[in-house]
Amino acid sequence: MSLVHAVPPRCAPFVPTLLVISATALLVVSQFYVVIPVFDQLAAAWSTDQRTVTWTQTVFGFGYSAGFLLWGWAADRYGVRRTVVLGVSATAVTTLLVAFAPGVGWALALRTLQGVSAATFAPAAFAYLGTRLAPHRRAVALTTLTSSFFAASIVGQVAAQAVGGADRWPWIFHASGAAFAVAALALALVLLPEPSAPDSEAPPPSPLGAMGPLVAKAPVLLLLLAVSTIMSSFVAVYTAVELSGAVVDPDQLLLLRASGLPAMVLVPLLTPLLVRVPPVARGVAALAGSAAATAGIAAAPETPYVLGTLLFVLVVTVGTAAPSMVEAVMVHAVRTPGAGTALYVFTLFLGASLGPQISALVGYDLTATALAASGVLGAGAACAVASHALTRGRRRTGD
DSSP: OOOOOOOOSSOOOHHHHHHHHHHHHHHHHHHHHTTGGGHHHHHHHTTOOHHHHTHHHHHHHHHHHHHHHHHHHHHHHHOHHHHHHHHHHHHHHHHHHHTTOOSHHHHHHHHHHHHHHHTTHHHHHHHHHHHHSOHHHHHHHHHHHHHHHHHHHHHHHHHHHHHSTTTOTHHHHHHHHHHHHHHHHHHHHHSOOOOOOOTTOOOOOOTHHHHHHHHTSHHHHHHHHHHHHHHHHHHHHHHHHHHSSSOOOHHHHHHHHHTTHHHHHHHHHHHHHHTTSOHHHHHHHHHHHHHHHHHHHHHSOOOHHHHHHHHHHHHHHHHHHHHHHHHHHHTTOSSOHHHHHHHHHHHHHHHHHHHHHHHHHTTTOHHHHHHHHHHHHHHHHHHHHHHHHHHHHHHHHTO
């Protein structure tokens, strides 16, 4: 995804643009999480077991991750407005179809398609905010967009529990499909037409060709391994909270999920202070904090108040680790920012897709899942430290 475009004839209006794009970001990414509160309902509806049903989250993430490798280029080639409106419109259809899946096989196929179509939004949104807003507005807008993506991990679960209670899981996808249709219309009305480009301008190159050389760099590969641990552990823990039986009261589950929402507000407020710390150091500290929080979940009594407090800490540290690690990756991708961005987001959500399967491997036991997550996050922190050490060593030797 390239962020280099012809200078637009005028800047996009800040408030309506940010409101529509942020709301759509919440809607898009929440689709990854909406199935968590209704795993048991889906298993009963499709006469299968809960482990099989967790793949409805995993395959969405696979489609979503793979889609980034295509749609970033499409936004550059065919225009952000055209790509995002078409993609969100298509997602309205694929989302609605999930509600009518007659069995788990159809559901997995439709959730994969839903993930691929939903992937059109993020690269286009980053490109639009990074090029069409007034320069002094862009940092705030991009931070807000990133925060919306992480807030969706909580909002999606809370909304799904509220809408899909009492075996009404199809209404999650009915409501989401309708919301996508409204979002597509709003985007079509708010986003500005593409600026005209010179006739001699060549089509933008695909970032795919630049990904190989980036991944071949050992420091980048180590950073990507660290990135993969962030959301995989986060999703694994929330999957276990749902399926372990540690908390069975629906109201307490709702409060547990909502406990992360204040953290989503806190992280952007802390950003001006956190950015004073170098990205890798910030990322390592956040990963270590996440590892400590998950270790605490494994060791602490499974009471809603203690668990809610530790989940709050986990959300804060994960919300800090993710933007820190993208900064660290982009240090190595100054000449190929599209490839760097695509690799980062692909790896982040590929890890998230594997989260439910980490919990499944230990039988959805909350203690065992939290211990596994803590180990994974610790390994991620070690990878980031090794990347930094290797980078420093190469700089000293002039490589």
